[in-house]
Amino acid sequence: MYQTSKLFPIFLVLMFSMSSCAQKNRATVQQFEVNKTETEWKKILTPEQYAVLRDKATERPFTGALLKNKEDGTYRCAACNYPLFTSDAKFESNCGWPSFDGEIEGHVIKQDDNSLGMHRTEILCARCGSHLGHLFDDGPTETGLRYCVNSLSLGFEGADAIQSNMANAIQLDTITMAGGCFWCMEAVFEELKGVTSVISGYAGGEAKDASYYTVSDGNTGHAEAIQVVFDSSVITLAEVFKVFFTMHDPTTLNRQGADQGSQYRSAIFYRNETQQKTANELIAAFTKEKVYDNPIVTEVVKYDGFYKAEEYHQDYFANNKNQPYCRAVIQPKMEKFEKIFKDLKKDEINK
Numbered sequence: 001m002y003q004t005s006k007l008f009p010i011f012l013v014l015m016f017s018m019s020s021c022a023q024k025n026r027a028t029v030q031q032f033e034v035n036k037t038e039t040e041w042k043k044i045l046t047p048e049q050y051a052v053l054r055d056k057a058t059e060r061p062f063t064g065a066l067l068k069n070k071e072d073g074t075y076r077c078a079a080c081n082y083p084l085f086t087s088d089a090k091f092e093s094n095c096g097w098p099s100f101d102g103e104i105e106g107h108v109i110k111q112d113d114n115s116l117g118m119h120r121t122e123i124l125c126a127r128c129g130s131h132l133g134h135l136f137d138d139g140p141t142e143t144g145l146r147y148c149v150n151s152l153s154l155g156f157e158g159a160d161a162i163q164s165n166m167a168n169a170i171q172l173d174t175i176t177m178a179g180g181c182f183w184c185m186e187a188v189f190e191e192l193k194g195v196t197s198v199i200s201g202y203a204g205g206e207a208k209d210a211s212y213y214t215v216s217d218g219n220t221g222h223a224e225a226i227q228v229v230f231d232s233s234v235i236t237l238a239e240v241f242k243v244f245f246t247m248h249d250p251t252t253l254n255r256q257g258a259d260q261g262s263q264y265r266s267a268i269f270y271r272n273e274t275q276q277k278t279a280n281e282l283i284a285a286f287t288k289e290k291v292y293d294n295p296i297v298t299e300v301v302k303y304d305g306f307y308k309a310e311e312y313h314q315d316y317f318a319n320n321k322n323q324p325y326c327r328a329v330i331q332p333k334m335e336k337f338e339k340i341f342k343d344l345k346k347d348e349i350n351k
C-alpha cells in the first residue's frame with residue numbers, strides 16, 4: 001500500500017507530462033535552425049519575454065511597446081532576430097496587440113491550438129519555434145488575415161538600424177566583402193544559416209556616392225560588394241569568411257573569371273579589430289597550408305561606407321535564374337556551395 005500510494009502520483013505526473021509535452025511541444029519536435037534548451041532561453045530572455053515566447057503566455061492588451069509603432073522597418077523575432085513582418089503589413093486593429101495582414105513569406109509557422117476550450121491557429125517563429133500569437137481570418141484588408149502578435153515577441157529594426165526589445169544574447173554582426181560580381185556572392189550568402197540579410201552594393205571607393213553606371217566604368221574605385229548581417233551565435237565570422245574565400249578566387253588581381261576591372265577585386269572591409277584579425281589569420285593559414293597555388297591578393301582594409309545597389313540588383317539570382325550569366329556562372333557556384341557547405345545551409349523553412 002505504501003509503495004502504491006508513492007508510485008501513483010509519479011505515474012500521474014508522468015501521464016500528465018507526456019500528454020502535455022505532446023501537445024505543447026509539438027513545434028519543438030521539428031528541427032529549428034536556432035535550437036536552445038529552455039535553460040538557455042531563460043538566460044537570454046527577460047522573464048516577461050520568456051513567459052510569452054516560450055511559455056505561450058499572452059501579454060495584457062494595449063500594453064505592448066510596439067503596438068502604436070508606425071515607423072518604416074522590419075519586425076523581427078525577439079528571441080532569435082528572424083525577420084517576420086514588414087511595417088507595410090501592420091495595421092490598426094484596435095484589438096490591443098500589434099496586428100499584421102501578412103507575414104514575410106515562409107517565416108511564420110502555423111499550428112492548431114485547442115487550449116482554453118477554443119480552436120485557434122497559433123503562430124510561431126519559423127527559425128526558433130518561439131510563440132508569437134495567433135492568426136485570425138477577420139482581417140480588414142484584401143488578405144483577410146489578422147496576425148495578432150504579442151509586442152513582447154517582437155523586436156523592431158527601423159531605418160536607423162537600431163534594434164529594440166531583442167534578446168540579450170543575439171549577437172548581430174555586419175561584414176562587408178567583395179569577391180567579384182555581387183549577384184553571385186549575394187546568392188551564396190542568402191543560403192547561409194544565421195544570415196539575416198544580404199545587400200548588394202558598392203564599397204571601397206573614393207567618390208562619395210556610387211551607382212552601377214559609375215562603378216562599372218571602373219573609375220570610382222568602388223568594388224561590387226555585399227553587406228552581410230549574421231547572428232554570430234549561429235554562424236561564426238571565421239565560417240562566413242571561409243565561405244567567402246571558397247566561393248570566389250582570391251588569387252586573381254582585379255578579376256573574377258571573365259569579369260575584369262578593379263570593381264571585381266577581392267576585398268574584406270573590416271569594421272573592428274576582430275574582423276581584421278580573423279581575416280588576416282585565415283589568409284595566413286591558407287597561405288601556410290598552400291590551399292591556393294598562387295598568392296592570395298584579397299585586400300583587408302578598413303570599412304569606409306557602403307552604397308546599396310539599385311533595386312534590380314538585389315536578389316538578382318533568385319529573380320533571374322534562367323538568365324545566361326546566372327546559368328553559366330552563378331548556378332555552378334551554388335552547386336559548389338551546396339556540396340562543400342551543406343552543414344552551413346539554411347533549412348528549407350528558413351529561406
Ligand SMILES: [Zn+2]
Pocket residue numbers: 077078079080081082125126127128129130
Ligand atoms: Zn525566432
